[in-house]
Amino acid sequence: MPLTKQEDPEDTLDELLQNKARIEELPSDQDDAFEDVESDDSGIPFPGKPTKRERRAEADLPLWLQQGTINLFHDELETTTTEARQKATNDCLPLLTGRRTENLALNSYGIPHLHREGHAAFLHSQLDTFPAPYVAIDASRPWFFYWTMAGLSTLGEDVSHFRDRLVETVRPLQNATGGFGGGHGQYSHCAGTYATVLALATVGGLDMVDRKAMWHWLGTVKQADGGFCMAIGAEEDIRGAYCAMTIITLLNLPLELPPDASARSAGLTSFTDRLGEWVGRCQTYEGGIGGAPTNEAHGAYAFCALACLSIIDAPHISIPKYLDAPALLSWLAARQTQPEGGFQGRQEKLVDACYSHWVGGCWDLMQAALSPSPSASNCEVKDVWNRAALIRYLLTCCQQPGKKAGMRDKPSTRPDAYHTCYSLAGLSHAQNHYHYDGSAATRSESGRLMAAFNWTAERATEEELREWRVERGDVVECVHPVFVLPMGVVDGVKVQFENGTF
Amino acid sequence: MGKYSQDPQWADITPLPTDEGGPNPLAAIAYSDEYAETMSYLRAVMAADEKSERVLALTEDLIDMNPAHYTVWLYRAECLFAVGGATEQERQKSLRQELEWLNDTALDHQKNYQIWHHRMLVVDKLGSVEGEQEFVEQMFDKDAKNYHVWSYRQWMVRRFDLWEKGELEFTEGLIGRDVRNNSAWNHRWFVVNGREGSEGVKDKGVRTREVEFAMQAIGRAPGNQCGWNYLRGVARKGGMGLGELKVFVGQFAGLEGGEVRSSHALDLMAEILAEEEGGREEAGRALDMLKEKYDPIRRNYWEYRKVMLGLPAAGAAA
Ligand SMILES: [Zn+2]
Numbered sequence: 001m002p003l004t005k006q007e008d009p010e011d012t013l014d015e016l017l018q019n020k021a022r023i024e025e026l027p028s029d030q031d032d033a034f035e036d037v038e039s040d041d042s043g044i045p046f047p048g049k050p051t052k053r054e055r056r057a058e059a060d061l062p063l064w065l066q067q068g069t070i071n072l073f074h075d076e077l078e079t080t081t082t083e084a085r086q087k088a089t090n091d092c093l094p095l096l097t098g099r100r101t102e103n104l105a106l107n108s109y110g111i112p113h114l115h116r117e118g119h120a121a122f123l124h125s126q127l128d129t130f131p132a133p134y135v136a137i138d139a140s141r142p143w144f145f146y147w148t149m150a151g152l153s154t155l156g157e158d159v160s161h162f163r164d165r166l167v168e169t170v171r172p173l174q175n176a177t178g179g180f181g182g183g184h185g186q187y188s189h190c191a192g193t194y195a196t197v198l199a200l201a202t203v204g205g206l207d208m209v210d211r212k213a214m215w216h217w218l219g220t221v222k223q224a225d226g227g228f229c230m231a232i233g234a235e236e237d238i239r240g241a242y243c244a245m246t247i248i249t250l251l252n253l254p255l256e257l258p259p260d261a262s263a264r265s266a267g268l269t270s271f272t273d274r275l276g277e278w279v280g281r282c283q284t285y286e287g288g289i290g291g292a293p294t295n296e297a298h299g300a301y302a303f304c305a306l307a308c309l310s311i312i313d314a315p316h317i318s319i320p321k322y323l324d325a326p327a328l329l330s331w332l333a334a335r336q337t338q339p340e341g342g343f344q345g346r347q348e349k350l351v352d353a354c355y356s357h358w359v360g361g362c363w364d365l366m367q368a369a370l371s372p373s374p375s376a377s378n379c380e381v382k383d384v385w386n387r388a389a390l391i392r393y394l395l396t397c398c399q400q401p402g403k404k405a406g407m408r409d410k411p412s413t414r415p416d417a418y419h420t421c422y423s424l425a426g427l428s429h430a431q432n433h434y435h436y437d438g439s440a441a442t443r444s445e446s447g448r449l450m451a452a453f454n455w456t457a458e459r460a461t462e463e464e465l466r467e468w469r470v471e472r473g474d475v476v477e478c479v480h481p482v483f484v485l486p487m488g489v490v491d492g493v494k495v496q497f498e499n500g501t502f
Numbered sequence: 503m504g505k506y507s508q509d510p511q512w513a514d515i516t517p518l519p520t521d522e523g524g525p526n527p528l529a530a531i532a533y534s535d536e537y538a539e540t541m542s543y544l545r546a547v548m549a550a551d552e553k554s555e556r557v558l559a560l561t562e563d564l565i566d567m568n569p570a571h572y573t574v575w576l577y578r579a580e581c582l583f584a585v586g587g588a589t590e591q592e593r594q595k596s597l598r599q600e601l602e603w604l605n606d607t608a609l610d611h612q613k614n615y616q617i618w619h620h621r622m623l624v625v626d627k628l629g630s631v632e633g634e635q636e637f638v639e640q641m642f643d644k645d646a647k648n649y650h651v652w653s654y655r656q657w658m659v660r661r662f663d664l665w666e667k668g669e670l671e672f673t674e675g676l677i678g679r680d681v682r683n684n685s686a687w688n689h690r691w692f693v694v695n696g697r698e699g700s701e702g703v704k705d706k707g708v709r710t711r712e713v714e715f716a717m718q719a720i721g722r723a724p725g726n727q728c729g730w731n732y733l734r735g736v737a738r739k740g741g742m743g744l745g746e747l748k749v750f751v752g753q754f755a756g757l758e759g760g761e762v763r764s765s766h767a768l769d770l771m772a773e774i775l776a777e778e779e780g781g782r783e784e785a786g787r788a789l790d791m792l793k794e795k796y797d798p799i800r801r802n803y804w805e806y807r808k809v810m811l812g813l814p815a816a817g818a819a820a
Contacts, residue, residue, distance in 0.1 A: 064799035072796060073764065077723040080646075081682035132534040135568045144529040168524035184521045185545035186573040233576050235619050285691050285735030294696050295653050296688040326810070330769075333803040334727060341799065347684035347728055349647070372809065380815035384806045386799055 057098070064389065065097055070339055081348050088350045091411040092340045095396040102401035109469035112395045114427070114476070118405025119420055120155050123148045126417040139182035142173065142192040145199035147421035153202055153486045154424040154476050163203040170196050174210060178217025188217050189231045194243035197250060201489050206251070212502040215253040218244050218271065219261030226274025227292075237291040238282050241275060242304035245311045245449075246483060250490075252448045252497035272312050272449075279305050280322035286347065287327030299335055299345040299359040302328070306365040307482045311452045314442055318451075319369035329366060333385065335359045340397070341389030342410075352409045353398040353419050356390055356426020357484070364429060364455075364481035368436035375435055387430040388468040394430075395474070398423050428479040431470060433458040446500035452482040453494050504539035505563075511556060517542035518549060537567050548577060553584035562603070569607065575616040579623045597628040605637060612641075615650040622657055631662040635672075646676060647685045656692055665700075669693040674715075681719050687728045690715075691735065703740040712736045717750060724754045724764035734770060744774045757788060765797040776811055786813045 063069055075082040094100035104112035126148050130137065137144070145166060149159050172184035173196060179188025180196040200206045221229045221240065228240030248255065248271055255270050257263060268274065281293040282305060288297025289305040309318040319325055335343045335355065343355035363385050372379045398407045398419070406415030407423035440454040457478035465472060480490045506512045519542045522530060540563050547557050561578035564571060586596040601624060608617045625634060641651045659669055670693050676686035694712060695702030703709040716733040719726070737744055751774060754767035762768055768788050775785035786808050793804040805815050
């Protein structure tokens, strides 16, 4: 069965956020996806006997891409799952090993350069007016503001010139009762509000947010069990917890629940009451995190959980307090797919570039939480994951060749703003180091939760870059490990709302 | 000129057109006239808090045009429950009608999640789960790993007390069809352990049954991690010593020159050995095998596992 877009069983956060499948069904402009495909490509990774040159090239590959490793185990039993996986692997292997390059310019290690200008142009194009069939994104336009602003910032572009236009654009999305909807006249929603607040932060436009109304609205979505609903009357899931705590902390809203918050009747007085416990309930028998208690473990929710806990306290305090950290570590490690090197979202699902952030972003937070901590200088092991493999997957398999550029889930898919943003964020997690300052205060005088502001970023050394086969010019900007914003933007927001009064 | 502006039944409503946010909005959508008009009537009725039959029809129109519109769904649910009939019988009838309409919509829009939240609200009000299990199975025929449908299924089991109404057999069927369907494995865990006040795998009989189930699945496909994770989970929660699994795991992870049929088995073997008295060195050897040969992509993780055991790492990680 050919895996067309409509049949793709891969489940990603995009569809949780914005029903992307609908968008993918839309007739797209004739794009140049296939113009660079080499005609001699058979799709079979290693047909026939290798020539001498191929043997040398083989020896130059990392161990996980060598035939000996790839041929170690066989799928004993063919099912729908193995069929889909085999196809994904066959699409990726020629690109990963350099047998096929799709005409991308190569660095001195034979790995494609990051096509900066191309991806930036692609992101800019996502801010143009969409034709009528794109009505499916009518409730998720705030994400486009965030994905483009964040993606461009990660590429090193100054986006502050978008400030006035963005502020004007989102003004009708803000409700008088607090928060932002997906569009004019839409109910306020945690996801849309998170995306809008973050996008405004990148351009320096947060002044336009009605903080007091926001505080009241967040009070209406806080639940008695400690979690948050996505909107009034909508589902409760862990995205709500992460989005709400991000908004509260960035805008320095009072942690105290508003007087009219319904959770008060259950005895709660603070936004953080029962929150860590609720997040803990989302951990499953597998060690990973589900969207809500008892749901299947999923990479996107793992990030939401870890980031939420890293807001309410220092990661080395809150993560082991509410989660079984070794079990989660084991689950996260298993998400890096052999041989692709990117991450999958769930057990036995396919590799997908957006998890370069959702799972790739967990490492910064986990490594700060572990004991001994790999980010500490005295630990014998510097990293618990494979940065080189993720970088290789993103650069070889996820860059759309040709003029259109942009980044994509996997070679058989089209690029979009969502995958471009989170591929670049994933690249940033892999190429840079992030350290938590355990000696810094976790509460400010105004009562603000400060843990998430205690991160610093550090560039990789030349030796590391050589090890990862990356050239300095292809290194992207540092992205804040909790808020997924440029580091400097977070510093600015920290100061902007320091006193916390309305 | 549109459907609503020409309809005398809507003459009392002054539509609220879209505020585009200035002359130069970002990522705007060139709405079709039809969608723009329908939305402008929705804004107007929402502003007036009108909940009526005609608003129900209006939301249906909008959902047809854009099923990803969460506000329309939420408002439709409010409307439905407000106008759903004067008698209990009428209310039941309108809820049934809603479900029928939802069936088609759900099958047309596989990945839409608002539908499932809405369905939950409707079925909850209806108070009957009749036909639901069958409908959900139809969805799984198309995508057996759909996250929202699984979440809905869990809700159903909890709400209508379906713990012993064929759920276990249902997971067995799906796992039989695709042993790597982790969603089905997760559901099985939920059915076995999720019931309030139940012992789950802490009950010896249940534990034995589940261990056997997992072992059988592993036997069919040792490379499939779903079975291994389930087995480990049962052992941990059930209070078994991991050592009880050693003979079984050894069949798939021979240490001294024996065959290694699954890296997951080797991983679990390392865990088993680490719990044995004096087993740490041997656990370290299993981790070295993973690192050097059987799972080199996770080299750093295996190395870190050694550090956690208090064993020296082999130097700087690559
Ligand atoms: Zn994706």
